[in-house]
Amino acid sequence: MKKIFLSIVTLTFLSLSSCVSDNEDFNDDGKKSYDVPAESLLSNAQKELSDQLTTPSVNNNPLRYYVQYWAATLYPAESRYNLTTRLIPDTHWTKLYQDVLGNLKTSEEVLKAQTKPDATSASDWQKQQQNKVAILEVLRVYTYQILVDTFGDVPYSESLQNPTIVLPKYDNGEEIYTKLIARIDAAIAQLDATGASFDTGDLIYKGDVAKWKLFANTVKLKLAINIADLNPALAKTTAESAYNSGLLLTNANNALLTYASFAPNYNPIFDNLVASQRNDNVPANTLVNRMNAMSDPRRPIFFTPMEDGTYVGGIPGGRNSLPYESTYSHVGDVIKNPSAPGVLIEAFETNFYLAEAAARNFVVGNTVEHYYTQAITLSCNYWGVSPEETAAYLANPQVAYATAATTPLTGFPGTGTGTWQEKIGYQEWIALYNRSFQAWTAYRRLDFPILISNASSVPASDKKVPVRYTYPTVEQTVNGANWSAASDAIGGNLLTTKIFWDVK
Incomplete structure (x- = not known):
């Protein structure tokens, strides 16, 4: 073969x-x-x-910009949706x-x-x-x-x-x-x-x-x-x-491809951020600010802290101010680990799907609140958040399914109606932080989170x-x-x- x-x-x-040759072995080495x-x-x-x-x-893949997980600093073209260059x-x-x-x-x-x-x-x-x-x-x-x-x-x-x-x-x-x-x-x-x-x-x-x-x-x-x-x-x-x-309902069954800790088979994030000595992508303030407002325990894993222990993101699509090395938080070390796995499907993702299914009255064995809570718990577990921190996060009225999104967080866009789409949409978006393609799909399906495009986005995007x-x-x-x-x-x-x- x-x-x-x-x-x-x-x-x-x-x-x-x-080129063409009459020799039938022309392309054989x-x-x-x-x-x-x-x-x-x-x-x-x-x-x-x-x-x-x-x-x-x-x-290859600028979708971390699209779902406003990351913001660019020196080179903003792709964060403004330029696909053709x-x-x-x-x-x-x-x-x-x-x-x-x-x-x-x-x-x-x-x-x-x-x-x-x-x-x-x-x-x-x-x-x-x-x-x-x-x-x-x-x-x-x-x-x-x-x-x-x-x-x-x-x-x-x-x-x-x-x-x-x-x-x-x-x-x-x-x-x-x-x-x-x-x-x-x-x-x-x-x-x-x-x-x-x-x-x-x-x-x-x-x-x-x-x-x-x-x-x-x-x-x-x-x-x-x-x-x-x-x-x-x-x-x-x-x-x-x-x-x-x-x-697939438990983290033990997650579909993971574990990369090597050495070239050329290390994780592509390590390749692009560490091996390439590129530190000019920073977390976007859309995500950082929302996680800050809810005291999300995954912040120390997703982002690096500033000197005062806070987390600061850049403006999506903006040319963020210099010096970017010290002005913003950066991508967390766990995310940049050379042997960190690539993911095809995770248990928290399945549970969010089941939460959607239950919200639509499909017969899937439990309630939307059960699967929503289980999804957040599995995401926190995967990233090494302690059970105590996870429980405290789930008890937050802005996170608990019964009360989440009923009153939008101060300074954040939201409907205030607490629909299941909004509740699931925001939490699934956070959990999918390292899964930009699937996050883009969830955003398009649920219409949440509400993402505001930068005014400098390419005209073809209609802003x-x-x-x-x-x-x-x-x-x-x-x-x-x-x-x-x-x-x-x-x-x-x-x-x-x-x-x-x-x-x-």
């Missing part, structure tokens, strides 16, 4: 512009091994996925299609070409291979959801089919979601905890099929919650089915926080007809065009 993982865009571009084990391909896919979701690089959508697209989905597809092809070892029984071999393929499928569903949640309509049914299809059409985002729910159901049915899976190569669960099943059901719940405003009937049946099948990425520039150049049709179908290739599920 040759190691070929080129994105649909890259493949198209190469097919149109690469006789000195390089091209045989890659399925396990290595899985590892590569998992790491690329984690890297893209974790990195704070302005070339560094071709950020192109990078995100290529990373997910080529480096994640491409590796997963090739891994499955390698698996299907394998023959059973003599020492393994036919039934054990069948279970093992079935589990391996199902794990790859669960990760594919997870990745396609990210693509839809980023861009809207995207290549799906014709994606990753070069050379058969080099200019893939874009599928309707809502239809993709429906198909993803069917695909995750099929994958869950194939996961058999009585059988083995990957002995090596699985950087997340080390081949633990039971944990992958919890993860898969939680991906299913995540799909359901996103469409709850648009299609409550489908969301209800999907969420209840996921709940009844078993979810609002963007609700999608524009399509990659290369798609317009190479796949123009399909790009144009998709842009028209979603209502315009704009930062302000909402993803199909964002209906409120």
Whole structure:
């Protein structure tokens, strides 16, 4: 099996512009091994996925600015939603299609070409291979959801089919979601905890099929919650089915990819802030001030204190004053640890989804208040907050579910009505501090927290926080007809065009 993982865009571009030779061995390097084990391909896919979701690089992922976790100092362009200077959508697209989905597809092809070892029984071999393929499928569903949640309509049914299809059409985002729910159901049915899976190569669960099943059901719940405003009937049946099948509900089952403490496999945050000697990103005052107002015990972990023990954030989208080294708090040392894990799903996140489900009267075993409280508790536990500090925080009237958001904190925007969307929205936003993509999705779904865009934001944003990425520039150049049709179908290739599920 040759190691070929080129994105649909890259493949198209190469097919149109690469040099050509009549020699059939023209592209073979006789000195390089091209045989890659399925396990290595899985590892590569998992790491690329984690890297893209974790990195704070302005070339790859500026979403910490969008949800106002961080503020820039020296270079504010990306914090003002300039996506095009560094071709950020192109990078995100290529990373997910080529480096994640491409590796997963090739891994499955390698698996299907394998023959059973003599020492393994036919039934054990069948279970093992079935589990391996199902794990790859669960990760594919997870990745396609990210693509839809980023861009809207995207290549799906014709994606990753070069050379058969080099200019893939874009599928309707809502239809993709429906198909993803069917695909995750099929994958869950194939996961058999009585059988083995990957002995090596699985950087997340080390081949633990039971944990992958919890993860898969939680991906299913995540799909359901996103469409709850648009299609409550489908969301209800999907969420209840996921709940009844078993979810990722404890920190022991979090989907984590632990990085190494050394180059080149350390955490991308360490890479961008410490190894690169960049100290010019600071926590945003939107988050810092709100956490200050509630005496949130996670502040010493998320941020560094000033000399007087307080926490100070910069203005989102602003060119924050110098000297920035001593004027503001900075990103906390735990967050910058080189071996800190990347995260795909956490238990607190699942509990917030269940809180939303309960608020919508889905049958998920408990009340919205129970899951809300459990989510905050799990987040505090994960970051090492003591049980006493956690209990005190939950007793704060601005945090306790019964009273939270009924009267907005002084100086903070809020409705004062104490809706479940507002209560969950603010606390989920805080808990997702190190998970910027998922925080952006929650913000768009719940419409909380209330985020005020900087007046210097690019005109294309209409002075609002963007609700999608524009399509990659290369798609317009190479796949123009399909790009144009998709842009028209979603209502315009704009930062302000909402993803199909964002209906409120």
